[in-house]
Amino acid sequence: MENQLDKSRPLALIVDDEESIRNTLADVLDDEGWDTKLAANGYEGVDRFKKASPDLVFLDVWMPNLDGIQTLQILKELNHQTPVVVMSGHGTIDTAVRATRIGAFEYLEKPLSLEKILPLLEHANKLRKAHSRTSQLVEATEMIGRSEGLMQIKRQINMVAPRNAWILITGENGTGKEVVARNVHARSTRCNEAFIAVNCAAIPEELIESELFGHQKGAFTNAIASKQGKFELANNGTLFLDEIGDMSLKTQAKILRILQEQKFERVGGVEAIEVDVRVIAATNKNLKEEIEKGQFREDLYYRLNVIPFELPPLRDRGDDISDLCDYFFQQFSLELAEPQKRLSDDAYLMLKQYRWPGNIRELKNMLERICIMIPDEVIRVEHLKGLLPVDDEPRPTPTLNAQAATLKQAKTDFERAFILDKLEENQWNVTKTAEAIGVERSNLHRKLKVFKIDPKQRG
Structure with a gap:
């Protein structure tokens, strides 16, 4: 039987x-300081896993309808970090190998022995504490920085998160689109409920419908069992569709139908499955340009773009570099x-002056290399020179021309250099540059004429 939950105790799902096995194992775990949740089949186990977020799972292989291997695949998609102990009274080497490849924490043969269970509990508890420390650090400082651009994103998240409106997040690769989506959730x-992330660009075209909508047994070659899709797994929760601009028009049409009707059929199935899913989509592409090219559906764009988020690149968040470095150095430490x-x-x-074409992802990777390769505790310029790409040296900060004949000339030279620098920073987009420096677009155009700067000619 299940015991009363104590938040200070670790939780196991059986x-x-x-x-008889559920109750016996629950009694053993209770004696060892664990709370338990019990499930009599794979479907019930998946449901309880999504709601309870256990620290450890004991999973039988031979169960009707949804067997242990299929259940293990679903649990790993929901949370790959949760350790799952697979149990079997009819164990074979093939089953053990399959379970291990999917990500099983351990494989035990029945009848279970206390000598094998106790070390597993100790190991799982250590993992739980380690994950808890990391989670606390991530939750406390997940969106790192104090720049005005980031603060605006945080304010927007707090405003729209409690609603169920769909969201479209745009921004360059590495700017933290999934981090924003997880914060909203x-x-x-x-x-x-579950947060399910899907990288649309990473799934082959012939498999994406099966991944999103699931499939019935025998729907196609190698479909040896029925499978739940990402929409089904995200029911009552949030589905994050990353790189949606890379999705085919055929799949876009099906996504649009689901968003309109909140129901779908699995591949090879005829039964309509109803879901309640909040969709957050993200892309690094300009979807309006993709619409003009005929590569993205306009009706899907307006369906998704209820609440738009535009993430600033790291080069526009120079004031956040220090906080980000401290955060990643703390993680790697x-x-x-x-x-x-x-x-x-x-x-x-x-x-701070480097352009960071790879944004936060590039910064994190570089700092990890520093932590591994450089023994010194204080990182200096000489350490960085070998790590920053030679063909993308930091831009010099505009400075006053001390050789100018008059103060007016010095100010003019500085203003011209400043505008050129900001144009380059914003890919020579006049509208974005005007917004970035806080002037009207018409005023900036007048300045460009005075300084004889033609954005079409790249300066």
């Missing part, structure tokens, strides 16, 4: 069609069990 009324590194003032300035 999925087995034999009641965490602050929504669906926060206790914990992972590597080494003293935390820090930047010298001149190294920080160098990073």
Whole structure:
């Protein structure tokens, strides 16, 4: 039987069609300081996993309808970090290998022995505490920085998260689109339900319908069992469709239908499955341009773009570089069990001036290399010179021309250099540049004529 939950105790989910095994294992876990949730089949196990977020799962292989291997695949898609112990009274090497490849934490043969269970509980508890520390760090500083651009995004998240409106997030690769989506989910009324992320660009075209909508057994070659799709797994929760601009027009049409009707059929199926899903989509493409090219459906764009989020690139968040470096250095320090590194003032300035074409992802990867390859605790300019690409050196900051004959000439030279710098920063887009420097577009155009700057000619 299930015990009363104590938030200070770890939680295990036991999925087995034999009641005697469920209850016996629950008693053992209770004696070892664990709370338990019980499920009599795979479907019930998936449902309880989504609602309870257990720290450990004991999963039987041989169950009717949805067997243990299929259930394991679903659980790993929902949360790949949760350790799952697969159990079987009719174990074979093939079954053990399949379970391990999918991501099983351990494979145990029945009857279960206390000698094998206790070390697993100890190991799983250590993992739980480690994940808890990391989660607390991530939750506390997930969106790192204090720049005005980021603060605007945070305010927008707090405003729209409690609603169920669909969201379209745009921004360059590496700007943190999934982080924003997870923040919206965490602050929504669906926060206790599943958050399912799908990278539309990473799934082959012939498999994307099966991934999104699921399939029936025998629907196509190698469909040896029925499978739930991402929409079904995200029921009552949030589905994050990343890189939606890379989705085919055929799949876009099906997505549009689901958004309109909130129901669909699995591939090879005839039964309509109803879902209640909040969709958050993201792309690094200009969807209006894709619509003009005939590569994205206009009706889907307006269906998704109820609440638009446009994430600023890291080069426009220079004031956040210091906070981001401190955060990632702290993460890597914990992972590597080494003293935390820090930047010298001149190294920080160098990073702040760099353009970061790969955005936060590029910064994180570079800092990880620093933590692994450089033993010094203080990171200086000489350390960075070998890490920043030679063909993308930091832009010099515009400065006053000390050789100018008059103050007016010095101010004019500085203003021209400043505008050129900001135009380059905004890919020579006059509208974006005007917004960035806080002037009317018409005023900026007049300045460009005065300084004889033609954006079409790239300066």
